Amino acid sequence: MEAARDSFNKVAEEYDFVNTLLNDYSFFMSNLSLQKGRALDIGSGSGILVDKLSSHFDEVVGIDISDEMLSIAKTKRQRANTSYLHMDAENLIFEQKFDFIVSRTTFHHLNHLPNVLEQMKSLLNDDGKIVILDNVSEVETPATYVYVIGAMLEFIPHIRKFGLKNASRIFRHNTSKPWLEHLASDKYISEKQYYDLYGKLLPNCRFQKMGWAMGVIWEKDQKSSNL
CATH class of the missing domain: 3.40.50.150 (Vaccinia Virus protein VP39)
Incomplete structure (x- = not known):
């Protein structure tokens, strides 16, 4: 924890x-x-x-x-x-x-x-x-690249829904080192x-x-x- x-x-x-x-x-x-x-x-x-x-x-x-x-x-x-x-x-x-x-x-x-x-x-x-x-x-713990690919696939739909600025911010968070390190510890x-x-x-x-x-x-x- x-x-x-x-x-x-x-x-x-x-x-x-x-x-x-x-x-x-x-x-x-x-x-x-x-x-x-x-x-x-x-x-x-x-x-x-x-x-x-x-x-x-x-x-x-x-x-x-x-x-x-x-x-x-x-x-x-x-x-x-x-x-x-x-x-x-x-x-x-x-x-x-x-x-x-x-x-x-x-x-x-x-x-x-x-x-x-x-x-x-x-x-x-x-x-x-x-x-x-x-x-x-x-x-149990998906590979990091799975999350990165997911963020890439969601980018265009997020632009349509939230606009480029917000979609870019979501993408940066979802592919940031601290967040990916967090996900790598999930089980x-x-x-x-x-x-x-x-x-x-x-x-x-x-x-x-x-x-x-x-x-x-x-x-x-x-x-x-x-x-």
């Missing part, structure tokens, strides 16, 4: 710019919990998802280990009902529970995923919901590993395959709270 923290600190500003333009959060917004009390975003980065959830929940907490990301979140996306905490996802410390716990592209950085999922379950209110979106790949799991791991730890969860990502949805009822 320390390596991920350091790499995100290096690219925080450009990462926020790119993700503001490119990321689609509809998967989370279409799977909100029925109860709208408290929500938690694990690995909240620069606070984009926290900001979106703030319109639907009484309180939203975002946690991250990157000081630079948290600084951007507090500067650009601080609301009356949001807070950002420097906290390691491997050690969740909260006195109150949540109705909605989410995480986007963070779990492939974790060393002890089963332990984190158990902590999340213990922090979830009955009838609450956990929604996770993370990378899925048959190759993904396969589709089968998702079904085996999450299916065991989050009984009766639902899966949604979305190209490069796998979505996981789990609702906690009285029966599952005793598992």
Whole structure:
């Protein structure tokens, strides 16, 4: 996690710019919990998802280990009902529970995923919901050239959608040395590993395959709270 923290600190500003333009959060917004009390975003980065959830929940907490990301979140996306905490996802410390716990592209950085999922379950209110979106790949760590080729293929479509200036900035970020070094340290799991791991730890969860990502949805009822 320390390596991920350091790499995100290096690219925080450009990462926020790119993700503001490119990321689609509809998967989370279409799977909100029925109860709208408290929500938690694990690995909240620069606070984009926290900001979106703030319109639907009484309180939203975002946690991250990157000081630079948290600084951007507090500067650009601080609301009356949001807070950002420097906290390691491997050690969740909260006195109150949540109705909605989410995480986007963070779990492939974790060393002890089963332990984190158990902590999340213990922090979830009955009838609450956990929604996770993370990378899925048959190759644990794709080669660097795969990302470079991908950035090249996306350049023209990005020009059409965002204009030359923004498309060039996206391309520079996606092919920058700090970002490529970060990607080279990522370790993904396969589709089968998702079904085996999450299916065991989050009984009766639902899966949604979305190209490069796998979505996981789990609702906690009285029966599952005793598992």
